[in-house]
Amino acid sequence: MAASESSRYLARSLPRAFVPTARPQGFCLRRNVSDQASSKAAPADLNELESASSLTSTTLSEATAKSFDPIARTKARKKQLPRSRYQFRSPKYDRGPLHPHQPPPPSDPSSRLYVPGPFSLPRVEQTYQSTVASDILTLCYVHNPPGFKPPPKAPRLRSWDDSSPYHKNRPLRGPRGGDVLRLLRKPINFNNVPQLERITIHSYVKQAAQENSSWLHVAGMAVQAISNARVETFKSKTSVATWSIAPGRDTVAVKAELRGEDMLHFFGKLVDVVMPRIKDWEGVKGSSGDSSGNITFGLEPENVALFPEIEVNYDMYPPKMIPGCHITIHTSAKTDKDARLLLSAMGIPFYGKMVD
Amino acid sequence: MSSGSNGARRIASVLRPSIADPKVCRSCQETLVRRNYSSAAAQPSSESTSTATTTFPVVKPVYTINAGVALSRPPQITRDLSQFEKAYYFYQKRLNERLALPFTKYFYFKRGTPADEDWKRKIRERQTAARDIGKYNAYSKDAWNDELLVGAVEAEPEHQVEMLVQDAEATVNATSQDTSKKEEIPRPFPRVTEADQKNDQRSLNRALQRTLYLLVQTKEGYWRLPSSPVEQDETLRLAAERTLAQTAGVNMNTWMVGFHPVGHHVYNFRYPRVDKANGTEHLGEKTFFMKARIMAGQADLAANTQNLQDFKWLTKEEIAPYVLPQYYSNIKNMLAER
Numbered sequence: 143m144a145a146s147e148s149s150r151y152l153a154r155s156l157p158r159a160f161v162p163t164a165r166p167q168g169f170c171l172r173r174n175v176s177d178q179a180s181s182k183a184a185p186a187d188l189n190e191l192e193s194a195s196s197l198t199s200t201t202l203s204e205a206t207a208k209s210f211d212p213i214a215r216t217k218a219r220k221k222q223l224p225r226s227r228y229q230f231r232s233p234k235y236d237r238g239p240l241h242p243h244q245p246p247p248p249s250d251p252s253s254r255l256y257v258p259g260p261f262s263l264p265r266v267e268q269t270y271q272s273t274v275a276s277d278i279l280t281l282c283y284v285h286n287p288p289g290f291k292p293p294p295k296a297p298r299l300r301s302w303d304d305s306s307p308y309h310k311n312r313p314l315r316g317p318r319g320g321d322v323l324r325l326l327r328k329p330i331n332f333n334n335v336p337q338l339e340r341i342t343i344h345s346y347v348k349q350a351a352q353e354n355s356s357w358l359h360v361a362g363m364a365v366q367a368i369s370n371a372r373v374e375t376f377k378s379k380t381s382v383a384t385w386s387i388a389p390g391r392d393t394v395a396v397k398a399e400l401r402g403e404d405m406l407h408f409f410g411k412l413v414d415v416v417m418p419r420i421k422d423w424e425g426v427k428g429s430s431g432d433s434s435g436n437i438t439f440g441l442e443p444e445n446v447a448l449f450p451e452i453e454v455n456y457d458m459y460p461p462k463m464i465p466g467c468h469i470t471i472h473t474s475a476k477t478d479k480d481a482r483l484l485l486s487a488m489g490i491p492f493y494g495k496m497v498d
Numbered sequence: 499m500s501s502g503s504n505g506a507r508r509i510a511s512v513l514r515p516s517i518a519d520p521k522v523c524r525s526c527q528e529t530l531v532r533r534n535y536s537s538a539a540a541q542p543s544s545e546s547t548s549t550a551t552t553t554f555p556v557v558k559p560v561y562t563i564n565a566g567v568a569l570s571r572p573p574q575i576t577r578d579l580s581q582f583e584k585a586y587y588f589y590q591k592r593l594n595e596r597l598a599l600p601f602t603k604y605f606y607f608k609r610g611t612p613a614d615e616d617w618k619r620k621i622r623e624r625q626t627a628a629r630d631i632g633k634y635n636a637y638s639k640d641a642w643n644d645e646l647l648v649g650a651v652e653a654e655p656e657h658q659v660e661m662l663v664q665d666a667e668a669t670v671n672a673t674s675q676d677t678s679k680k681e682e683i684p685r686p687f688p689r690v691t692e693a694d695q696k697n698d699q700r701s702l703n704r705a706l707q708r709t710l711y712l713l714v715q716t717k718e719g720y721w722r723l724p725s726s727p728v729e730q731d732e733t734l735r736l737a738a739e740r741t742l743a744q745t746a747g748v749n750m751n752t753w754m755v756g757f758h759p760v761g762h763h764v765y766n767f768r769y770p771r772v773d774k775a776n777g778t779e780h781l782g783e784k785t786f787f788m789k790a791r792i793m794a795g796q797a798d799l800a801a802n803t804q805n806l807q808d809f810k811w812l813t814k815e816e817i818a819p820y821v822l823p824q825y826y827s828n829i830k831n832m833l834a835e836r
Contacts, residue, residue, distance in 0.1 A: 207648040213640055251593060258594040261587055265576050272709065272836045273572040280756040280789050287526030363605075455606050 264406035266338075266413075266488065274487045275335045281483065282330035298323060325434045327476040336435070336475035336484040341400045341408060343369050345467040351378065351385060351392035361465035362396045368449040369398040369408055396465075412469070413489040416441075416448045425491030431478035433498075437485060438470040559770065560778045564785035565737035566725035568760065568829075569712040569752065571792050571811065573836060575689060577707045579655065585646075588653035591628065592644040595636040601627035616672035620665065629665045630658040659686060699810040702796060708813040709834040712797055713820060714745055715808040721820040723829065725785050726804065734759060738788035744803045750795035759786035761832030763825060787832060 248255035299314035625635040632652035693701035
């Protein structure tokens, strides 16, 4: 004990250079990133990597490339190659995690759930990334000076005042003036700039209940044509005698939900092809929206016919059967004001009194 | 936010007690006072006494505050795809062709019409309904052969556009009554413009895929974004608008994005300049850049009041060699990557 103590004091009193260290002081093998930035040449193991990508490298001679014909090679083969993983078929039913035959993940092309894509980089997405997002970020910036403390807010759910013994263990009261809890709007940052999430195209076909189902078939074809997505059909939930619908009896509506690439292409067509050609159209009403960042507007049947996919074979749709539709644009904005800022930046006009 | 309430705000700040924090600017102090009145109400007695006791003049070093404008033209067209993106999208298209249900021809072409005949001829040629994936039959025995060989052009967007246009031309010519003249469908405009080829950096019609920024050259030969000192009782945004009118003229339809600056640049003089009249020490310049977009028009230096020589519309990378390194490192993060 005493010996170790004294040696510690000794080591502290000696100059740094004489103190024995655990590490050998000789040749240092440790490498740092900063050491090899530019002063030394790249190490030998990195030289083995190809600098060019395999897509552009043209080390192959012209003649070899020209003569390569996979179909001819296959034909010339005398014996069939053994079957490969290419023949794998995903099981039709998922029999649980303990079954030996497991389906591949949905991202695997051999899976039954696989959906190919994306097929392009949509223009709307590029415009959003390069122009719209940064502008919204600048527009929504709120400067809080140093020393700023946000004023205390009342709790969203109020507590009971315990004036009655029956208040014990009750759930909290809803907000004053109504029992709807609105979404919390956080300050807009670089990582929560509002963007498009999905678009819903919904079409209620009145004649589907009153006349025959052909109206619904045509509406489904039209919505599928303009949206590039499968439609769902819906039955009526209410009973309205004048529309001759009863709950659960009549299939009256079709709906398509668009996400990702489909949504962006649809939005581009809507804004740049269809909307400028609508006659006497002022824009989307400023009071539209569900006050949590989703904006809805309607298109008349003659406006739906302006979509290029319907125009190209307009004659194949029975006259007067092309449906009108409601288009809901779901954004990640938390208030209608932010959603309207995003949509007007992306080209949708709004008119009238803006209701936030 | 609007500049109209500025006078009213100042009157209100005089009436209200202020928090004298030297790090917080005038308008921010007003914000602090306005927002948490509860905390401000407790403070003023001590603060006002402390400010009243300092009778001798305190000389603070002074910076000139400049308002700068980062006037930009956003990208006009989509960007070029990388080699990998082209190959990936093309692969996905052929894969989709193999997995999707076949094209419902009867819905698009009535039997016996010229359009139907035209369709039959085309499908015999390219064996698929898609017009941009080359000759590929997804339902044949050789459908496995879906990869492109070296030097194939099918994945290039220019080739795909050309195929689409030729297809439309063939349809128009095959279905029209008048067989004597050939219809020409206009090609899309080239993605590289004349200004790009001439490298005319004053033109707004160049580098359509990129964001362009307006740079001006001072009398001394330095390149910088347009800027000028903020005058008395002027907000940053008003100063930026005035700067733009004084430097690049009024022949531009511009839009100032918001009321807050997006970047700033501090320039310190090598030796502080002392003003003889009131003994203040002048240390340098601080420039705050407002973001602006040009909608129409073109910069014009004919009527500028800052003795500017020249202007250029440059992308982010092109700005670097023109401006001083310190200046570029200060502004580069507010410039758009694309």
